[in-house]
Each structure stands twice: as structure tokens, then as C-alpha cells.
Amino acid sequence: MSKQFTQRKSSDRHAGNDTAAAGLEVRESAVGWPDYELLDAGDGKKLERWGEVVTIRPEIQAHFKPGWSWSDWQAGADWEFEELSSTQGTWKRLQPQASEHWQISYQQLRFGLKLTKFKHVGLFPEQQANWRFIAEQVKPGDKVLNLFAYTGAASLVARANGAEVVHVDSVKQMLDWANDNQTRSGLSDIKWVLEDALKFARRELKRGNRYDGIIMDPPAWGLGAKGEKWKLENQLADLIETARGLMNPGAFLILNTYSPKVELADLANAAGPYFAKNQIEIKQLWMQSKTGKALFYGNLLRAMA
Template sequence: MIQIQTPVWQDYELIDSGNRYKLERFGNYVLSRPEPQAVWDPALPQEKWRQLAHVHFALTGKGGREERGEWQHYRALKEPWFVQYKSKQLSLRFRLALTAFKHVGLFPEQAANWEYIASVCKRMQQPKVLNLFAYTGGASLAARQAGADVVHVDAVRQVVNWASQNQEASKLDGIRWVVEDAMKFVQREVKRGRKYQGILLDPPAYGRGPNGEKWVLEDHINELMQLCAKLLDEQQHFFLLNLYSVGFSALIAESLTQSVFRHLPAARHAEVGELYVPDHAGRKLPLGTYLRFQGGF
């Protein structure tokens, strides 16, 4: 299994991790947030965390299947604020804000996937890319900046609006925004006979569509991927799957993909592994399983 380290970027760093929390810097602000996978001891003492952090997310319980809590402010933090991601092939800007579910609108570990998406899209001629469960649009921006025609689908209007603000902040345009249940959208696209050269899939463990549609990863992922297989161009294609659910291993992702995409030779040699971010003490914090393959170019 391959391990991919998040690219180093100026506006983000994982300072420390442990006791099921992580201490991160986003631009000028340091945040202390829950992280279920950080089961080891922190390298820094608690007083140092308190000294460095602008805000701390204190858990108060669960709302649905998400961790709920409240932000405790230690030092002044002005919202929203912006961070920049720059590399040899990408220059993206993201709007950040504190949410009720510990998130800030960005998953920094996904920078490794943004680089992959951009490099593949640049090798194709204006590919059509479908981004499902697209959240605030990091992958959509990477594909668009690399020349792709992008359809961005998420069931939550608020995060689609947020993604649109990120597009504007990154000085991009032309992304098609769709507020809809991913399964319903894909079913309709199959009926229309649409084809995409790239499909990005980042499903949550649990979610709700805009009209109350229920998404449970283990119940629906096979059906959704079967539909995606009908949408993916057989001549020239790439596919990227992210899984955050602790119960879904890289082997499950690999077996599922080989079953669903058995008609595509590239899927038999899919790259599968874990994304991680190292903290200052060198511990690797795992932040999800990924699987990707490409073929026809």
C-alpha cells in the first residue's frame, strides 16, 4: 500500500497531534480540533497548545453522525480568512471559516490529490470532469485551473456557494454548480447518455440530500460506483475515490473498484493507499484512503 504525504505549503502545517486532537496552522491562525485517529500522546505539553492556539473546538456531543461542539476563543480570530495553495502547476485561494462541526472549509491533505488531478487534466484536451460530494471545491478548482470542464455536485447549497467564492478568490470561472443528491444526479446523467473523462468521488460516511435523501456509505457506494462506471469514458479516463470512514480500508476500495470497473484494464492496476500529514515530531497522521487509476493516454 502506498502512503502519500501532503505536499508542503506555506499556509498550512500540522504542528502537533495526540489525545484525539490535532494542532494546525491555517495561514495566520492556529486551531485545536478533534482528530479521532490521533490516539498517541501529544509531543507538546497542554500549556503549549493553549499558548499557540487561537481557538479550540470543545466537543459537546453528536448531531446526527457528526461530532458537535463549540469553538472556544483564546485569541482574536477574524472570519472569514483566506489561505493560498501554490505549487509549480497550481495557484489556488480558499476562504476559511469556523463551522459547527469542527471543519473550516478545507481538507489540506487533499493537496496531494489536487496535484494528481491537475497533472492528469493537463495531459488531456479539455476533459469533462465530474466531482461528486464536492464540498468547497478544492478538486474542482484544481481540475478547472488545469483546463477541464468541471461539473461540481453537492447536496448542500451553503457549501456550493462557498465553493463558488473559492472559485472567485482563485480568479477562475466556468465551473458548473449543481445542488443535488449525488445519486439522483448520476442516475439522470446515465439516462442522458453523458460521458466524463474524469470522475472524482469523495463520499461521506453518512449524509442527507436537499430533499431528505439518505446516504449511508456501506449501503450505497456500490450502486453509485456502478452508475459512475457507465458515465466514465472508456477511451480516455481517470477516476479518483476518497474514503474517510474508519471501517473502509484500502483493500475494500481496491476490491470494490476492480469489481465495478472490471471492463477497464487500468482499474486492475489502480493505485491505492493512505493520505497523511506529518506533525513536527514526525508522526504520520492518516487522513483517509484514496484510490485512483487512469487509462487511454
């Protein structure tokens, strides 16, 4: 018998810091842990603590007033990311002894973090909501495919719970970073694949390979290996169709979307041909700061075969 979800209404549209529709619970909240806190957010920025390092980063969804003053932010932060363009920028050192490379833990896992010119530091903490879900679903011996897998947090959670994991990313530096995190965490035997995620998934489908869990965290937009343009809204249906073909009976699918052009209804419409309504869960992903500010992190599809 396939696992099933309680169906959520999927026509709600996110509207900044407001609930999508009164009376409908479509939110799921990630929560911090001892080595990570969303301290505050507002005025287009967020203040975060990663272990002993505190950063200020741009955040388009923080279109409200912060809980603390700007002077308090700067006094407590080690680094502030200053945008030079929509895709790149530089880090401004606010404390003389601020570390540029450091490590944090999540449960038994260890992650190496560092400053990058893309404002990221090597971990998406809002994905803690999905790490919880993966830990609940995965059984020893399950086969899990992680596409667009970045530095490997979801792969490590699945591996730590006994799964055989195939980790796919098109950027070698990300694979190396993820492999280092595997070593830091005392794990081994994740299969690393340097390839375009969707192309690899299509080939797996042709090879007849199947999985007990599929995780997809695709970018909203970008360029492929040959310069081809990638827009998530154009690839959404293809991603879901391909993933569905790779799923064993009872398998789970996680699909994160950060694109402002992918609404809850779009996820429902794209998943509808491949899953029954009671096999689909569609939510908004949020996290609340220490000061009580709720920050939106995109829409989320989970499905069970």
C-alpha cells in the same frame, strides 16, 4: 491505450499509526504548503496552522502522545473546537484578536475559511495529495465531474488546469462557498449543480454524458434530502459502477473514503468488477506533522479507464 497503475496489494487493514503490513508501501502522504501546516497531533486532537490562524480540532485517529505539551498548544493556538455531540460543537477563542473569517492560498488558488459548528473550516488539507494528482492528469478541454464537491478545492484545481468542470453538491451553502472561492481565485465558468450527487450521476449516465475525470469525496454517513439514511459502505459498489459508466477511455477516478467501515480490501472488491487490476491504485492517505507524528486520513481509490 488506457493508462495503468502498478497494482498494490489491497488486503491491508489500517491500524492507527502503524503501517498496515510490513514491507508493503500502501501509504500516500499529503504535504503542507506555505499557507498550511499540520503542526502536531495527539491525545485525540490536531494542531493546524491555516495562514496566520492556528486551530485545535478533535481528531479520532490521533490516539498517540503529541510532540508538544498541551500548554504549548494553547499558547500558540487562536481557536479550539469543543465538541458538544458527535456532530456539532463550539469554538473557544484562545487569543483576543483571533479572526473568525480569513483567506489562505494554495499555489494560485484562494480559499475563504471560517469557523463552523461542525469543526470544519472550509478545506480538507489532506486532499492536497489528490490535488497533485488532478494537476498531473488534467489537460485543457478535459471534462471533469466533481461529486460531493464541498467548497470546491478539487474543482478549482481542475479548472485552473483547463478543465471544463461540473461541480455537484446537495447543500446550497457549500455551492455558494465554492463559487466565492472561484471568484477569489480569478476563475470562472464552473457549472454548479445543487443536487444529490449519486442521483445526478445516474441521470448523466442515462443522458449519455461522459467525463475525462471523476472525483468523489462522499461522506461516511448522513441523511439525504428526504431523510433517507446514507452509509458509504452500502453505496460503495453503486458509486463505482456509476462512475465507471461515465468515464471516457483514459479517464481517471478518485474516490476518497473516511468511513472506518470501508477497508482497503472493500475498495478492491468493489472496483474489481469494473477495472483491471493494473488500472487500480488503492492506498491509505496520511499526513505527517511538523513534530513527526503521522496521521491517518482514510482510504483512497484511484482508477484509470
